[in-house]
Amino acid sequence: MFINDESIDNLxxxxxxxxxxxxxxxxxTQLEITEKLTILFSTFITVIILIILGMVALFYALFALAYILEPLIGSLTGSFAVIAGINVLLILLVIYFKKQLIIQPTVNFVARLFLNKSK
Structure with a gap:
């Protein structure tokens, strides 16, 4: 079979x-990656800001609780010790439920972000 000029032009x-x-x-693909990374970084920054503000609020709330507990416990040192115990308990709970509270939601968010087909 011979190739003519028209088929060469078509090729x-x-x-x-x-x-x-x-x-x-x-x-x-570049636009998709840029969009997804923007969403990821903005979510990360939002979470960091919320964690910092939440820690500040928790700090003052626990300080107030320590002063509220002072008359019940009898000393300010004892009420701060109770607050420290509550903090240690919260830390242990977060460590114990780390997979359900931190890892799984993060994996779900990133997977949903990068694996879902766009419109």
Whole structure:
């Protein structure tokens, strides 16, 4: 079978269109990655800010609780010791439930973000 000029032109045009398609796919992938990383980083920054503000609020709330407990316990030192015990208990609970509280929600968020097909 002989190849004529028209089929060579068609092959060249197909090659040019395929090159354009690959370039557009590359640009689309870059945009997708940029969008997903922006969402990921903004969520990370929001969580960090909320954690810091929550820690400050918890600090003052526990200070207030220590002064409220002072008359009940009899000493300010004892009420601060009770608050320290509550903090240690909270730390142990977070460590024990680390998978349910931290790891699994993070994995779900990142998987949903990167693995779901866009519209």
């Amino acid at each position: 060249q045009q197909l090659f040019v269109e395929f090159k354009k398609y690959l370039e557009l796919q590359r640009e689309y």
